Amino acid sequence: MESREWGVGNGGKKSFSPFPTPHSLLSTPVSVMNYDVIIIGAGPAGSTASTLLARAGLRALLLEKSRFPREKLCGEFITPECLNVFDRLGAHERMFDAGAKTINQWMLFAPNGRGVRVPMEWIADGHSHAIGISRARMDLILLDCAREAGVDVRESFHVSPRLRRENGVGIIEGRTDGAVIERFSAPIVIDASGRNGVFSNPINRAGGAAQQPSQFKGSRLFGCKVHLRAIEGMRGLGELFFFRDGYGGMSDVENGRTNLCFITTEATLREAKGDREKLLDLTMRSNPAARRRLRNAVIDGEWLGTGPVTYGRRRPIPGVISIGDAGAFIDPFTGSGILLALSSGELVANVICRSFVEGVSDVDAIAKRYDQLHRARFGWRFLACALLRAVAFNSTARNAMVSALTRYQPLMKLIALSTRQRITPYSASLPQSR
Numbered sequence: 165m166e167s168r169e170w171g172v173g174n175g176g177k178k179s180f181s182p183f184p185t186p187h188s189l190l191s192t193p194v195s196v197m198n199y200d201v202i203i204i205g206a207g208p209a210g211s212t213a214s215t216l217l218a219r220a221g222l223r224a225l226l227l228e229k230s231r232f233p234r235e236k237l238c239g240e241f242i243t244p245e246c247l248n249v250f251d252r253l254g255a256h257e258r259m260f261d262a263g264a265k266t267i268n269q270w271m272l273f274a275p276n277g278r279g280v281r282v283p284m285e286w287i288a289d290g291h292s293h294a295i296g297i298s299r300a301r302m303d304l305i306l307l308d309c310a311r312e313a314g315v316d317v318r319e320s321f322h323v324s325p326r327l328r329r330e331n332g333v334g335i336i337e338g339r340t341d342g343a344v345i346e347r348f349s350a351p352i353v354i355d356a357s358g359r360n361g362v363f364s365n366p367i368n369r370a371g372g373a374a375q376q377p378s379q380f381k382g383s384r385l386f387g388c389k390v391h392l393r394a395i396e397g398m399r400g401l402g403e404l405f406f407f408r409d410g411y412g413g414m415s416d417v418e419n420g421r422t423n424l425c426f427i428t429t430e431a432t433l434r435e436a437k438g439d440r441e442k443l444l445d446l447t448m449r450s451n452p453a454a455r456r457r458l459r460n461a462v463i464d465g466e467w468l469g470t471g472p473v474t475y476g477r478r479r480p481i482p483g484v485i486s487i488g489d490a491g492a493f494i495d496p497f498t499g500s501g502i503l504l505a506l507s508s509g510e511l512v513a514n515v516i517c518r519s520f521v522e523g524v525s526d527v528d529a530i531a532k533r534y535d536q537l538h539r540a541r542f543g544w545r546f547l548a549c550a551l552l553r554a555v556a557f558n559s560t561a562r563n564a565m566v567s568a569l570t571r572y573q574p575l576m577k578l579i580a581l582s583t584r585q586r587i588t589p590y591s592a593s594l595p596q597s598r
């Protein structure tokens with residue numbers, strides 16, 4: 165393979181780069197392809213970051229191990245705040261063209277089936293509704309935005325967890341199914357590869373290594389998802405049901421389907437012994453309100469499972485900026501994961517461009533700036549969600565809270581608002597030429 169200097173990705177635009185020609189820095193084989201920035205993972209974080217960086221004139225490579233469209237385990241409840249980012253990316257209309265459903269109301273149900281409505285305006289940030297759309301569709305639309313912005317996209321490319329740095333340039337490698345190893349280099353490497361980030365490890369609250377599985381004794385959490393048909397009365401609703409040791413959500417997505425997604429413990433999964441009907445009885449159908457909804461439900465799609473799910477910040481290896489879930493994973497029941505992924509994509513693009521303009525091109529210095537801003541902007545949200553999770557998984561505290569919430573609307577508003585804050589849009593731009 166020949167050594168190439170890439171500019172094609174920018175659709176012929178004159179590109180700005182604060183770096184000397186990258187391959188002149190390398191003492192690696194000529195087969196390495198050079199970019200200004202490499203992004204690993206084409207979820208909402210990676211696609212957003214790469215779109216904005218390419219629009220700013222950087223030569224961006226986006227590496228994704230799957231081939232899109234691909235299903236993804238997720239509640240597929242896209243909060244109103246996300247629509248602002250879709251507007252900025254030019255993706256909003258496309259979501260509706262692809263059949264996204266409008267969700268105007270959000271309901272929470274205690275394990276005894278008692279429900280409480282959360283007005284969507286409380287979490288609106290401009291748009292008065294949330295949307296439901298499958299991750300297969302949504303992620304494909306965001307990836308298309310990246311392609312159109314001039315990002316070089318490689319699907320079915322699995323990045324290996326090995327990073328070499330030479331003279332300030334990161335060299336990563338991976339392979340397409342069954343194919344030979346390929347290498348790519350860039351001064352900036354962004355890990356957007358999700359919860360099990362290829363270059364990022366979970367850290368516990370004390371800042372040390374993550375706990376060992378033996379410490380959990382069946383309490384580890386796992387997620388399941390399936391698409392259903394023939395759910396009655398869902399129109400315009402997003403619903404969250406709590407049960408003995410977990411919670412699950414339902415909301416409509418495109419093509420007349422409803423997404424069902426829940427989180428439960430390893431102990432419950434063991435008890436179900438692989439029998440999905442029994443698993444539904446032990447989890448969602450143990451909540452009377454969910455049982456009513458699921459009465460005539462027909463499964464329409466594959467069951468997906470994931471876990472164990474660990475929350476909180478991840479520690480990237482030196483030379484890498486971790487964004488989205490790879491940087492920090494927030495409890496899904498407040499529906500903030502996709503918003504944080506999109507926002508972290510915008511934030512990292514802004515920080516990189518601003519750093520370049522200020523003459524800072526060291527990736528670790530940029531990672532530090534990004535991390536500080538991310539903590540300042542989203543730290544409170546992580547804390548609030550961690551506290552709510554502690555309550556949600558303690559039956560006494562949870563029942564007391566749900567009963568208080570059904571009586572005191574101001575308390576519920578306070579709690580809903582504690583998991584949100586206004587998101588300032590971040591722009592990403594560079595001088596037009598060097």
Ligand SMILES: Cc1cc2nc3c(=O)[nH]c(=O)nc-3n(C[C@H](O)[C@H](O)[C@H](O)COP(=O)(O)OP(=O)(O)OC[C@H]3O[C@@H](n4cnc5c(N)ncnc54)[C@H](O)[C@@H]3O)c2cc1C
Nearest residue numbers: 205207208209229239240241323357358387488489501502
């Ligand atoms: C049970 C559950 C329910 C949820 N429900 C909701 C919800 O309703 N609403 C909400 O807002 N959030 C929800 N979330 C959270 C949301 O799914 C995530 O926060 C969001 O997907 C994060 O986006 P991301 O781009 O950081 O990572 P991801 O979406 O995980 O994307 C990472 C990408 O990296 C790719 N990748 C991984 N490894 C490699 C590799 N080695 N090489 C190349 N590519 C790689 C993956 O294939 C993937 O496409 C839920 C999460 C869970 C677990």
